Amino acid sequence: MKKVFSRPKCLKPAPFHYCPGCGHSIIHRLVAELIDEMGLQGKAICIPPAGCAVLAYNYFDIDVCESAHGRGCAIATGFKRALPDRFVFTYQGDGDMAAIGTAETIHAANRGELITSIFVNNAVYGMTGGQMAPTTMLGQKTTTSPFGRRSKVEGYPLKITDLIAQLDGAAYVARTSVGTPAKILATKKALKKAFEVQLEGLGYTLVEVLSPCPTNWKMTPVDAFKYLQERMEKEYPLQVFKDITAQKKED
């Protein structure tokens, strides 16, 4: 029999530290598969966040530079400007990108930096124990919103991907999910598109990936994937917000 699916080469054979049913490791695998397929291993630089994915350097067999909390896009800007032939991407969570790193992210996008951001949105602060994040949905219970998030007290969920899509510097902005195998393959397609747009030098690219956090949602992995599809994908609809390559074709 022929082997049709195996571990990507640039994903080290280390066991993941993530909780059972975590979406991070699925996204790690997709990124590693794309780096293999596109032959980027020698020139890829990953900027992991502070958050659950802080140990990404244990898994990716590529160059990695850890950033201070939220400053991924600023560090990536430096790398890409100093080494313009490299492929630079940040891998950030919702606390990193949409809370402490909002300024860096929005200004990097507005400058049209030639980097890719992979934004993993699981609607809670995962690593610190499930506190409310800017992306927490109304009514969602977390340790710091034990009766559910209320708009009058804690405000509304921050849809940063929608905001970035308005900026002229952004070239490709999309939101995907890891809810089902089909959606995982769609996520891979979106990531591939974002990588290609960066390599063509067209502008800033962002892919938001909705991902479950079974531990902090206090659910089994199977229930968390159901909640992701039934609740979170309704709050954060899956779509391509902006794709300037499609617009160019129309022109």
Next chain:
Amino acid sequence: MAAKGKITIDQGLCKSCELCITVCPEKAIRIAETFNHRGYHPAEFVLETCRGCSLCATMCPEVAIEVYRG
């Protein structure tokens, strides 16, 4: 009829999230009664019906599954 596909599960990596079981159209995977070294009941492959569709491997968060088809 002989199986069209087969998978191998690295039971040391498995964390018993059961996602592979929910996506398998042939019900060819189940949870083992034994423990792995981390204390999880790993997924195990039940031969016969697998057709090598790779849905389990696409879903597996631990990249513990390899798929063969032929």
